[in-house]
Amino acid sequence: xxxxxxxxxxxxxxxxxxLLQPSKSFKKPSSGTITINVGGYLYAAQRxxxxxxxxxxxEEIVTGKKPVVHVDSMGNTFxxxxxxxxxxxxxxxxxxxxxxxxxxxxxxxLRREADFYRLSELAQALQDWxxxxxxxxxxxxxxxxxxxxxSQGLKVYxxxxxxxxxxxxxxxxxxxxxxxxxPEEFEVSSNIIQFRHFIKSEQGSRLVLKQDSTFxxxxxxxxxxxxxxxxxxxxxxxxxxxxxxxxxxxxxxxxFVK
Numbered sequence: 599x600x601x602x603x604x605x606x607x608x609x610x611x612x613x614x615x616x617l618l619q620p621s622k623s624f625k626k627p628s629s630g631t632i633t634i635n636v637g638g639y640l641y642a643a644q645r646x647x648x649x650x651x652x653x654x655x656x657e658e659i660v661t662g663k664k665p666v667v668h669v670d671s672m673g674n675t676f677x678x679x680x681x682x683x684x685x686x687x688x689x690x691x692x693x694x695x696x697x698x699x700x701x702x703x704x705x706x707x708l709r710r711e712a713d714f715y716r717l718s719e720l721a722q723a724l725q726d727w728x729x730x731x732x733x734x735x736x737x738x739x740x741x742x743x744x745x746x747x748x749s750q751g752l753k754v755y756x757x758x759x760x761x762x763x764x765x766x767x768x769x770x771x772x773x774x775x776x777x778x779x780x781p782e783e784f785e786v787s788s789n790i791i792q793f794r795h796f797i798k799s800e801q802g803s804r805l806v807l808k809q810d811s812t813f814x815x816x817x818x819x820x821x822x823x824x825x826x827x828x829x830x831x832x833x834x835x836x837x838x839x840x841x842x843x844x845x846x847x848x849x850x851x852x853x854f855v856k
Contacts, residue, residue, distance in 0.1 A: 632660055635670045639681030641688055650691050654716045679714060683707055687715060696723035740833050740854035742824045744817060752793040752817050754824055758856070759788040764827055766791070769815065773803040781805070793820060821847045828854045 633642045649657040658664035659675060668676040686708055690696050705728055712720040738758035745751070756762055766780040786792050793805075805815045807823070815823075825846060828835075833854035838846060846852065 633674045634659075635672075635674045635676045636684040637677070637679055637681030639684065640674065641684060643688060643692075647688075647691050651717055651719060656691075656715055656717075679711060680707060683711055687711055687717070687720065690717070690720050690723065696720065696727055698727060738833070738856040740828055740856070742821060742828075742852040742854075744821060744850055752820055752824075754791045754793075755789060757789060761827070761831060761833075762789060762791060764831065765824065768808060768823065768827065769805060769820075770808045771803065772806055793817070818847050821852075825852065832856045 630644055630646070631642060632645050632648065633640055634648075635641075645660045648660045651657060655664070659666065666675050668678070670676045683704060686696070686698065705724060709721060709724055712718075712724060736757075738756065738761070740756045740758075740761060741754075743753045743755075745753075754762070754765060766785075769780055771778040771781045784791050784793055807813045807815065813819070833856045835846075836853045836855050837851075838849040838853070839851040
């Protein structure tokens with residue numbers, strides 16, 4: 599038997615000497631990376647990523663401040679927490695910001711994990727994300743009022759200031775063939791625009807649509823533009839005051855909701 603083994607070894611060396619040598623492609627694991635087992639899910643990351651927030655549980659684990667109590671069968675550090683949700687924890691450490699899918703439904707679970715890992719920055723980012731989500735789902739109210747007087751003009755109020763930005767991006771003031779942008783004098787706040795007048799003291803100044811500099815805006819044209827922007831933006835008309843004139847642009851007040 600011993601003779602046969604020696605003979606086989608000799609023949610193998612003649613065929614390919616490298617077969618009896620350790621694989622040249624084998625590389626030792628980098629000391630800069632670590633694999634951890636979270637609830638049965640393996641995650642590999644650079645050590646400095648996990649140690650990004652001093653004082654966190656992960657930072658203490660990778661720096662050796664906290665001794666590893668549990669390991670899996672492969673010798674990886676084992677953390678008995680929710681495995682799938684740790685993906686968002688790790689992405690936060692990698693990106694420096696919280697990026698969640700639009701249909702994310704496990705905010706409470708992620709908050710508990712942030713507390714467990716002692717990541718106060720993640721907890722704050724999650725709170726900010728929840729506030730943004732709540733704002734997006736709150737009904738938006740739009741009111742367009744017209745006093746039919748040049749001194750008062752047209753007032754546009756919207757609880758969603760992104761609609762106000764759309765209005766500003768749609769209109770431009772032209773003065774001596776120069777585009778001056780949206781007139782600041784019409785802005786009352788981030789939620790209100792008050793079109794009190796349309797002709798500045800400078801001769802030849804006028805308010806036009808940005809896409810058509812020859813279209814001079816009047817109160818009626820502006821009101822129609824507001825209605826079209828509202829409908830395209832998903833708003834629906836709730837009420838209109840004084841519609842006896844027979845046209846929606848003649849109404850003194852229009853109320854929309856989205």
